[in-house]
Amino acid sequence: MRTPLRPLARILQAREDGLNPDSIEKENLRLRHDAMREKARGRAEFRLLILCASFVLAFGAIGARMGLMAAAVPMEPRTSAPGAEIIAQRADITDRNGRILATNMTTHALYAHPKVMVDPKGVAAKLEAIFPDLKASDLERRFTDGRSFVWIRKVLSPEQMQSVHDIGDPGLLFGPREMRLYPNGSLAAHVLGGTSFGAEGVHSAEVIGTAGVEKALDARLRDPAQGGKPLTLSIDLTIQSTVEEVLGAGMTMLNAKGAAAILMDVRTGEIVALASLPTFDPNDRPNPLVDKNAEPGDSPLFNRAVQGVYELGSTFKIFAAAQAMELGLLTPDSMVDANAPMRWGRHLIKEFEGKNYGPLLSVSDVIAKSSNVGTAHIALMIGPLRQQAFLKSLGFFDPTPLELIEAPGARPLIPKKWPEIVTITTSYGHGMSASPMHLAAAYAAIANGGVMIKPTLLKREGPTTGVRVMSEKTAFEAVKMLRRVVTEGTASLGEVPGYEVAGKTGTADKPKRSGGYYDDKVINTFASVFPASNPQYVLIVTLDEPTDTTMSEERRTAGWTAVPVAAEIIRRVAPLMGLRPKVEALSLEAAALDAVTAASN
């Protein structure tokens, strides 16, 4: 109801009283404005209140939720539906055919809460009866010195767990554990390495790799997204086992201190078998040597195939020959000076047992007879710089890129300076040390037609690419020379009917720690390629300090030790890989050659 601004009665009254009627209008207008202002303020205050309340509510809700989340025990979301990764654990490792090399097993750890233990003394005695390696007195001391938590065992077998259950003390508790299991025992132990527990809690423990593939690919194996997908290695379980068996037998027969073998596919770079003896059981990995004077090779943990950096001897000669052919300096039939002994400065370069194959020898014969002097002359034609560059391109100056944690540490030993005498000695594999794995990669480059490929322990799909280090023709000629080493040279015991083995022997004296070389300690290597007409695999066999005592005299040359072992490996392994023997008419000549073995350097 609107009140008029100029009520007639009051106006008339004011006119009568001689007052100004406008003041009445002003008065009324002021009153009306006051009322309107009051109303507007009230409304604004109400709105502010609502706004304030909603802000308090909203922030309160957020705050309360945050507090709740911070205080509550973390819980996995129940609604998400996980698939294969329900149990996030370390991925399995399988061989190339999917056979298990490493897997996980659920077991239990044993710990104790001494504060709630009923009879610490009795428990300690009973635990000693179950675990003979624990001492009751130690356990009792730990149970009674006031601590509230004691670890007793990291893993238990089900029988042990039942026995501990039967003690029936409330202070003994079990925590679940994932345990790494290597069902094949010591097979491929150096490839797999081993694992141990990392951070340990009551409810679970981290399993971390300590060596080999387990450590090198630890991140991949622990990745929860790939936990269900096993890691497929290029190793073939059957072949690995055969190689280890034959190598072990050879090592025992030849009284060798150690042995190593590498079998590699020359086209893909896949390592089909990698063995190093003596070996160990990764389920119960031995401790590393602590004695400072001990040689690393004395420990079974030492991987001779990858970590063992040795002077590989005459196996290097083929690189000099191949490079000379690649540079167009020589052909396989060119004659080179091989008049022994050769004098270079104050050094005298001799042949094995002081022989002389000279005065002239064809390049092919230099390799077949393993002539040091001939190789030295070839190397001098090439020159130090080109020789270094070639060996570098074959990977002899860097550690191998293998997926093993030990591989990057195995750096080849290269002479610091490279005068011509080093060129000479390197050409026949002395003065420079590399691992058998380096040799395998370099021989694979010769075998596959001149392409340097990366050796790998992971299964590859399809062929791989690499850098070309020599022409296909040179590689072909080099393999032909290597074949002659077996048919009529130093490695005649390496002939396996049907498989056309080609290879080069190498015997190097072991260097003494104090300098100089041992007279009676050698490293024998046989680097082989088969079948020669279409090379598919490279096999390197290295024996540490072997002696052949089957004949009247002791023999330490590779032709008598590493070669027969390698031949037996090829004979056993090639059919397993589906390589069909080539039927060739056995000529009388070949049979005669089998009997006469000129085992030399």
Added chain:
Amino acid sequence: MRPVLYVLSFLALIALGFWAYRENYTTQAALKEVQTLQRQIVGLREALALQRAEWAYLNRPDRLRELATANFDRLGLLPMEPGQFGTPNQIAYPRSAFPDIEMPVDIQGEQTVEEGL
């Protein structure tokens, strides 16, 4: 008209509330079932992993080699040799026609016998 609308919306509210209440409980039940199933799956997977490990352990090359040696009398297994590859012409060709059936054999039995279930 308006009161009818009020009554209808009130009824709809009650119906929705009831529906939400039931949905909530079915969801909870489904989640509980999923959890039980997942626990079962974990158990089965663990058992499967263990059996795979057992299989790998029993088939380890060392053991197979020992077994082959121990049972050589019966099995006569030897390591594979290069000479064991055959050629296609070592395989006999199948006969061009099946021989006549001379002595028919009744594989169905003489008469049906009623067996109590």
